[in-house]
Amino acid sequence: MGLGLVRAREDLMQAIPSEERAAHEELQPIHHEPKSFFFKYLWSLDHKMIGRQFLWAGLGFLLVGGLLAMMIRWQWAFPGKPVPVLGSIFLRSQGGAIGPATYMTIFTMHGLIMIFFAITPVLIGAFGNFLLPLQIGARDMAFPWLNALSFWTFALSLVFVILSLFGELGAAGAGWTTYPPLSTNVGTPGSGQTWMVAAVFVTGVSTIMGGINYVTTVIRHRAPGMTWMRLPLATWGLWLTAILNVLFVPVLGSAALLLLLDRLFGTQFFIAGATASVSGGGDPILFQHLFWIFGHPEVYILILPAWGIVSDLLSFFSRKPANWYRGTVYAMIAVCVLSAMVYGHHMFLTGFTPLLGQSFMLLTLIISVPAELLFLNWLRTVWQGSIRLTTPMLFSLGMLFVFGMGGLTGLYLGATATDIYLHDTMFVVGHFHLTMAAASFVASLAAIYFWFPKMFGRRMNETLGKVHFWITLVCLVTVFSGQLLAGYSGQSRRLYDPYQYTFLKHLLGVNRVASYAAFLLLFAQFIFIYNFIRSLIAGEKAESNPWQVSTLEWFTASPPPYHNYDRIPTVLRGPHEFADPEVRRRLGRDFIGQAEELPEAMPPAVASAG
Amino acid sequence: MTLLLAPLPEKGIGLPHDASLHGWRIDALINETSVYVGLLFVIMVAWVVLACLRHGPRHEARFDHGTSTRSIAVGLCIAGAIFFVVDGPLFVNSLILARDVFGNFAKVEADPKSVRIEITAHQWAWVARYAGPDGKFNTPDDIVTFNDVVVPEGTPILFQLVSTDVIHSFNIPNMRAKIDAVPGMVNRVWFEAKETGEFDIACAQHCGLNHYKMKATLTVLPRPDWEKWAAEASANSARDYDPDDREAHWGWDWSEHARI
Numbered sequence: 001m002g003l004g005l006v007r008a009r010e011d012l013m014q015a016i017p018s019e020e021r022a023a024h025e026e027l028q029p030i031h032h033e034p035k036s037f038f039f040k041y042l043w044s045l046d047h048k049m050i051g052r053q054f055l056w057a058g059l060g061f062l063l064v065g066g067l068l069a070m071m072i073r074w075q076w077a078f079p080g081k082p083v084p085v086l087g088s089i090f091l092r093s094q095g096g097a098i099g100p101a102t103y104m105t106i107f108t109m110h111g112l113i114m115i116f117f118a119i120t121p122v123l124i125g126a127f128g129n130f131l132l133p134l135q136i137g138a139r140d141m142a143f144p145w146l147n148a149l150s151f152w153t154f155a156l157s158l159v160f161v162i163l164s165l166f167g168e169l170g171a172a173g174a175g176w177t178t179y180p181p182l183s184t185n186v187g188t189p190g191s192g193q194t195w196m197v198a199a200v201f202v203t204g205v206s207t208i209m210g211g212i213n214y215v216t217t218v219i220r221h222r223a224p225g226m227t228w229m230r231l232p233l234a235t236w237g238l239w240l241t242a243i244l245n246v247l248f249v250p251v252l253g254s255a256a257l258l259l260l261l262d263r264l265f266g267t268q269f270f271i272a273g274a275t276a277s278v279s280g281g282g283d284p285i286l287f288q289h290l291f292w293i294f295g296h297p298e299v300y301i302l303i304l305p306a307w308g309i310v311s312d313l314l315s316f317f318s319r320k321p322a323n324w325y326r327g328t329v330y331a332m333i334a335v336c337v338l339s340a341m342v343y344g345h346h347m348f349l350t351g352f353t354p355l356l357g358q359s360f361m362l363l364t365l366i367i368s369v370p371a372e373l374l375f376l377n378w379l380r381t382v383w384q385g386s387i388r389l390t391t392p393m394l395f396s397l398g399m400l401f402v403f404g405m406g407g408l409t410g411l412y413l414g415a416t417a418t419d420i421y422l423h424d425t426m427f428v429v430g431h432f433h434l435t436m437a438a439a440s441f442v443a444s445l446a447a448i449y450f451w452f453p454k455m456f457g458r459r460m461n462e463t464l465g466k467v468h469f470w471i472t473l474v475c476l477v478t479v480f481s482g483q484l485l486a487g488y489s490g491q492s493r494r495l496y497d498p499y500q501y502t503f504l505k506h507l508l509g510v511n512r513v514a515s516y517a518a519f520l521l522l523f524a525q526f527i528f529i530y531n532f533i534r535s536l537i538a539g540e541k542a543e544s545n546p547w548q549v550s551t552l553e554w555f556t557a558s559p560p561p562y563h564n565y566d567r568i569p570t571v572l573r574g575p576h577e578f579a580d581p582e583v584r585r586r587l588g589r590d591f592i593g594q595a596e597e598l599p600e601a602m603p604p605a606v607a608s609a610g
Numbered sequence: 611m612t613l614l615l616a617p618l619p620e621k622g623i624g625l626p627h628d629a630s631l632h633g634w635r636i637d638a639l640i641n642e643t644s645v646y647v648g649l650l651f652v653i654m655v656a657w658v659v660l661a662c663l664r665h666g667p668r669h670e671a672r673f674d675h676g677t678s679t680r681s682i683a684v685g686l687c688i689a690g691a692i693f694f695v696v697d698g699p700l701f702v703n704s705l706i707l708a709r710d711v712f713g714n715f716a717k718v719e720a721d722p723k724s725v726r727i728e729i730t731a732h733q734w735a736w737v738a739r740y741a742g743p744d745g746k747f748n749t750p751d752d753i754v755t756f757n758d759v760v761v762p763e764g765t766p767i768l769f770q771l772v773s774t775d776v777i778h779s780f781n782i783p784n785m786r787a788k789i790d791a792v793p794g795m796v797n798r799v800w801f802e803a804k805e806t807g808e809f810d811i812a813c814a815q816h817c818g819l820n821h822y823k824m825k826a827t828l829t830v831l832p833r834p835d836w837e838k839w840a841a842e843a844s845a846n847s848a849r850d851y852d853p854d855d856r857e858a859h860w861g862w863d864w865s866e867h868a869r870i
Contacts, residue, residue: 100819175816181793182776187733187818273793274774284777284793318665323676324685349779349790351797354713361704365697372689377676379654380685382661386671389662397658404654408647415700417707418640421625421633421786424779424814488640490626490783492814496822501810502617503626503783510623579671590671 020224024568028139028221033562043152045144046562047129050151052455054125057158062118063525068110070522073479075103077508077515079497103496104173105192109165111176112196114437115298116203117161121154122444123305124207124245128214128238130455134553134560135235137223137569137595142216146209153206160199167192175494177295180270180287184262194263201256204249211249214242223552223595225571229326230594232551232575236329237308240336244297244304248340252294255287288347296343300335302436303403306443307332307374310396312575313446314378316549317393318385319590321576323377331370331377338367348419357416364414371407375400386579386590390547391465395446398473399439405477406434409484427487430480438476445472445528452532453546457559458539464531468524475521482514550591551575569595617808617827626783629809629830631764631802632711633786639703646696718766718800725761728861729771731778731791733817734824739861742844748861750851753843757826759811761803762836768800770864779814782828788814796862803830 034040044050067086074083075098082088087096094102129147133140141147164171169190174183178197181187218231218239231239261267262282271282315322322328344352344360378400387393409431412418422428445468452460486507491498498504498511545554556565571594577583583592586599620626625637665671676682707713718724728739728747738759742751761767771780773791780799781788789799813824831839852858 100822104816104819104821173818179777179815182816182818187776271793272795273772275793282794285795318671320671321673321675323674324682325675326677327682327685349788350792351790351795354708358705358708362701365693365701368697369689369693372692373685375654376685376688379657379661380676380681382658383665384669384672384674385661385665386669387662387666389666397662400658401655404651408651411647411696411700412640412643415639415643415704417636417704417712418643418700420712420788421636421640421783423788424781485623488625489620489623492781492812494816494821498822500822500825501812503620503810505619506621507623576675579673581673 021568021570024224028568030139030563030566043148045140045148047133047141047144047147048455048560048564050147051126051129051131053151054121054129054154057155058118058121058126061113061158061161062122065110065114065118066522066525068106068113070518071098071106072103072110073515073518074098075106075496076498077512079499098496100496101170101173104175104494105171107494108172108175109161109196112172112200113161115176115302116200117158119302119436119440119444120203120207123302123440123447124238124241125151125154125210127234127305127309127444127447127451128210128242130451131234131553132214132217132238133221134454134556134564135232135551136218136221136226137552137565137571138217138221139563139565139568141213142220143213146213150206150209150213153209154203157199157203157206160195160202164192164195164199167195172196177291178259179291180259180262180284181273181275183259184271185266186271186275194260197256197259197263201253201260204253204256207245207249208253211242211245214239215246218242223569223571225595227571229329230571230574232308233311233322233325233328234305234308236332237304237306237311240308240332241301241304244301244336244339248294248297248301251290252298255290255294258290259287285347285350285352288350289343292343292346293340295346297336297339299432299436300339302440304332304335306399306403306440309443309447309450310399311374311378311381312551313392313396313450314381315576315578316547317388317390317396318382319388319578320381320385321574321578323380325574325576327373328377331373334370335367338363338370342367342414345414345419348416349423354416361414361416365411368407368411368414375404375407390449391460391462391469392446392450392547394466394469395442395449398469399442399446401473402434402442402476402480403439405480406431406436406439409434422487424492425487426483426491426493429493430483430485430487433483434480438480442472442476445469448532450547452535453542454553454558454560456536456539457542457557458535459542459546460535460539461531464527468527468531471524471527472521475517475524478517479514479521482510482517485510486514545593548589548591550577550593552594555593555595571595572597617810628784628786629803629805629807630785630787631804633784633801635703635707635711636786639700639707643696643700650692650696712800715768715798715800718768721766724766724768726768726770726864727759727761728864729759729769729780729791730860731771731773731780731813733775734813734820736780736811736824736826740840740844741864742847743841747864748859751844751848752861753840753847754858755843757811758829759826760829760831760836760839762833763803763806763830765833766800766802768798770796770798770862772796772862776817777815778817778824781812781814782809783812784809785828790815806830806832 080097082096167190171192174188258269262269268276268282270284270287311328342364345364348357412422449465489507491504491507542558544558552569578591730737735757738755740753741747744751771791773793778791780791785801787799787801789797809828811826811828
């Protein structure tokens with residue numbers, strides 16, 4: 001009997017040459033965990049600790065960005081009225097009310113903080129760091145030192161953000177898109193704008209360092225047997241995001257640097273018209289090209305990790321293999337390839353030639369095909385499954401709902417004719433919030449609920465999680481549907497007081513409903529914060545694989561040891577092996593781990609000997 | 611002169627009143643797309659709800675990777691069908707509308723009735739300039755108005771616009787017309803009003819502190835009334851012309867940009 005098992009094991013060894021296994025162990029030797037506070041918590045080289053650093057920083061700034069959003073919603077519901085609580089703390093000099101100058105800094109800081117300092121660190125910084133090495137069976141990132149440097153560079157950019165908030169003449173106010181000439185000294189002369197452009201530049205440096213690290217790690221440190229087509233889809237999403245970051249954040253960096261030169265040294269790269277001291281020098285539209293060559297891929301940078309995570313979770317909690325795994329991978333790759341070729345739809349009304357507009361329209365509409373394939377795969381994954389509506393599953397299905405709304409509303413904005421009317425309206429705001437805000441936020445929450453046991457060794461409360469889910473989903477949909485409807489009715493974005501216009505006066509009602517939903521949304525997050533902190537301290541202890549799923553990280557301790565794996569695993573199969581009748585017969589359960597050996601039920605060697 | 615009404619308030623959620631000759635083309639395309647998009651969304655949600663109800667924990671999951679040729683072909687066909695049915699009309703109609711209507715400046719330029727207006731946007735106002743009887747811009751008989759654009763009904767109105775400081779966006783929702791005003795370049799837009807009345811002109815691009823107040827009025831008059839207004843206004847400008855007020859002497863040669 002023992003002989004049969006040994007023989008089966010030998011077959012596996014043959015598939016993975018022993019030199020390769022030895023090389024992996026040699027490449028990633030086990031280091032001892034540092035004991036001093038400084039090297040354990042601050043300058044940690046451990047990807048799991050760096051992931052947690054990004055998580056705390058990101059969640060903190062998510063709250064800041066969220067409070068700024070509440071102030072915007074208050075202004076649209078009760079224009080010019082003193083803001084309760086926040087007003088008496090931050091706007092004392094203005095009697096608690098938001099003025100037009102404060103308003104423009106609020107929506108600018110809300111956008112920049114949410115994109116660069118909340119969603120990016122949570123989805124990419126925290127989960128990218130935590131998951132990538134674990135899911136590919138590595139002991140750490142390829143460049144642990146660069147990883148730590150990436151976080152502390154990010155921390156430096158956070159200092160710049162805080163300096164901007166206290167800048168003379170207020171924080172940055174030119175909108176998150178920072179279009180010149182408004183974002184030059186012509187429009188926003190205060191130091192707050194300068195600090196914020198610098199913050200975006202510095203956080204870009206951090207992102208590029210992180211991106212290089214992620215790309216290299218997945219290429220070089222995959223465990224033996226972890227072929228490309230066996231990677232969990234979360235890893236695929238995070239890896240493709242890292243590639244987009246490495247390719248396109250430098251473009252943003254160049255735009256930010258030129259803008260800083262304009263602001264600090266009067267170079268006039270982006271200034272034209274009467275405010276330029278030289279004629280024919282600068283070009284404001286050049287900035288828009290640079291910004292959106294980065295900015296449109298950025299949408300996918302924020303959503304690809306979400307797509308990957310949700311693709312995995314839908315399979316895990318349907319207890320069924322992900323439908324057409326390769327199709328999902330190819331679709332995500334296609335989106336990445338197209339991502340920088342569609343950016344022109346942000347600029348349909350800048351006056352570029354119709355040929356350019358129409359080309360960008362065609363490419364934009366084409367990118368909907370891979371998106372449709374992703375959706376079809378998700379829908380066909382849950383069909384004929386054995387669905388367990390756990391909190392992470394609810395949030396994953398919630399992501400389908402909000403991303404579905406966001407994706408479909410994008411069609412109107414990708415076509416040049418319908419965009420004439422809808423461009424720069426709240427319809428755009430509703431659309432991109434549903435895709436890059438709601439969808440990535442909901443997916444981040446799915447990820448937090450799902451990987452919490454692995455990160456902290458304890459489980460979160462499911463009941464509180466479900467209550468949190470339902471309030472969050474209903475509120476998100478109400479808030480952003482409200483924006484879509486207001487925009488469809490003609491409300492422009494970024495208006496301090498939309499009701500100045502006769503044709504918008506009647507929209508106060510719909511805006512108020514959306515604002516009430518937003519306030520409730522904020523309160524629902526306190527349920528999450530309570531659940532998170534309580535579970536951290538007193539949650540039920542988690543075993544190594546509480547969700548009964550198949551990817552590598554669930555086959556090491558919760559939380560994993562400093563070096564992740566005592567022995568680097570040998571991967572035998574893909575990440576979604578559920579409901580295999582053979583596995584059920586031999587193991588008595590509906591799943592098998594990626595590196596788990598399937599025992600022989602009736603070893604043939606023994607049978608023939610007998 | 612006719613008694614003018616202030617812009618009328620809108621009611622309910624929906625596209626604002628369309629007072630232009632061609633706006634319905636955009637509205638129809640938006641509404642048609644909404645039908646498809648709504649249908650797709652309902653199918654998606656129904657599918658997920660049904661899956662949760664029918665294929666819950668007691669249902670045995672099917673061991674299927676969805677990799678059979680048939681399964682993949684079905685997926686590709688559905689995605690392709692959606693692309694041709696939903697995205698197709700958007701693309702084709704956008705091309706047709708750009709060629710025949712919203713981008714067809716050649717036809718409007720050739721129309722002898724067309725009214726030409728130059729707009730200078732600055733923080734935070736719209737200044738409009740009409741060529742006057744001599745048909746030339748930046749001459750003493752030009753009509754210059756401030757946050758007040760007066761146009762005739764049933765006539766193509768052509769705008770060329772610039773900005774002197776930051777980027778603005780010239781937006782007339784009731785006419786379904788919108789185009790950016792960018793420092794250093796001249797942009798164009800045109801529409802034809804099919805009814806008289808007053809309408810809001812708004813700035814659609816964040817342009818600083820008083821962006822929300824960068825508002826002008828579009829007044830559409832019957833053609834004879836407008837002719838009378840224009841003659842009177844032009845005579846007033848010629849009389850008030852101050853050759854030393856160089857700040858007021860802006861305007862550019864229209865034909866230079868007509869062939870862009």
